[in-house]
Amino acid sequence: MLLWINGPFGGGKTQTAYEIRRRLPGSVVCDPEHAGFGLRRMLPPDLRGDFQDLASWRQGVVEVLDLALRRHDGVVIAPMTVTDAGYFEETVGRLRELGHDVRHFTLLAERQTVLQRLRERGVGHLLGFAAGKSAVPRGESWAVQRLDHCLERLREPEFAEHLWTDHSTVPKTADRVAVLAGLTLTPHTEGALRTRLRQAAVGVRHIRFD
Template sequence: MIIWLNGAPGAGKSTAAHELLRLLPGSALYDPDLVGAGLRRMLPSERLAEADDVRELPAWRRLVVDTAAALLAEVPGPLITPMTLLDQAHRDEIFGGLAARRIPVQHFHLAVEETFLRRRIEGRATEDGEAVPARCLRDLPRYGAALPWLTADAHTVDASRLTPRETAELLAAGVRSGAGTREIVQTPPPRAETLAAGVLLFDEDDRVLLVDPTYKPGWEFPGGVVEPGEAPARAAVREVAEELGLALPHEPALLVVDWEPPSPPRFGGLRLLFDGGRLAPDRVGDVLLPDDELRGWRFAALEEAEGMLSAGRFARLRWALRARALGRPLNLEAGVPVGA
């Protein structure tokens, strides 16, 4: 298990973590900052210059998950992880990766009043050649912007006037009661190329329905991996029922077949998009999301979808809309029609 201590820089996560170690037998400290320090030493300076923070690198997020799994193979756990995590997409990627490895997470938010935060930050030293106060103060606006999702996702402990020991005692009580437990769908990571089926559903204005997964970053289409021996169109119907609570009246028509080439560490595979048709206004109210898998859904016009989807998914959507207008499916490779 992971006990993730989140919050603004200067909230006292590390000092509370060390006190919590004494209260939870078998626990071990897991500091993802050490993963970042290793990357800073190994990656070329040109690559590091492309990101404002090492936490922005996909390699850091993958290594945080893989290192946690490796540590839990060596120690009984739980792992106490004091780490500021302010980007919800990064939270989804890391917590989803942990869930895929059957590692549960209890997420705690140490809340501290800003005056206390600034006083603590300004008293800190220099670390890895960068002035810690300057870096931490730079994170405070991001922390404020993250509060709406952070307070909804984590169990909050107000540590403004608490000693590290008192904070740890509240955290230990929360751990024992199951506070901050995040139920996330446990999708095992693929081991080979996959076949996936997605469904486009439209409203009366021809906006497309997109969903926001809890276990990976970004928005996507309703759908999922086709199970062994399952017909893709039937998989599309099943996924819509499981993810949205909607029963499609018939198997949907195919719009695009897209070959997504392998791009390590991703295996790639075939991606199919089907036409689920228009949802009548009275059916929109029937949408019911599984809490452990999807955070939300919305209809989006094409220009809105461009900012919500990955480049590959958006290319697939554009060609799917073209195929819908033509009345015939299109064959794509890496989001481009074959022969184009």
């Protein structure tokens, strides 16, 4: 089974993916963003755009996830924002055509909720204190520019199933995804402080500077 977790940038996809991996033995996170950033870095700076526009990214994601799903004995989790209906069909749709059990979920939240999460993501909250409460880290500026587009597009029916997360914690969102996918996670028993530290570590590991 593939769990494709969609949503706006800063919407909690990666945190939810790693929470599920932590609590679902045998599961693995295969992040399509890694392939995208690798392809992007191959290009001269003035040619670097949205890596999803590269057919090689879309085809490569399908090839790698197909391999993982055929050879890995466990659930595969892919946290990735995709808002273009055509690209969605070329990735999620193609994997379904190949016979894989793909469960797609879109994590949604109100605009202000996502902006707040972007400020707090990784080391962003430290920069916010230095530059003012409304500041957004430079590395997140592209995410902010795309936010309204993402929220509008991802509300469309083709990107269901939709899960609103404004008032949900990451562990609770992971629980909801698992239930809808027919999976059973181990109980979330760690304390609030440890949860916060672990999530901060996940955020720091996924900060992108280009």
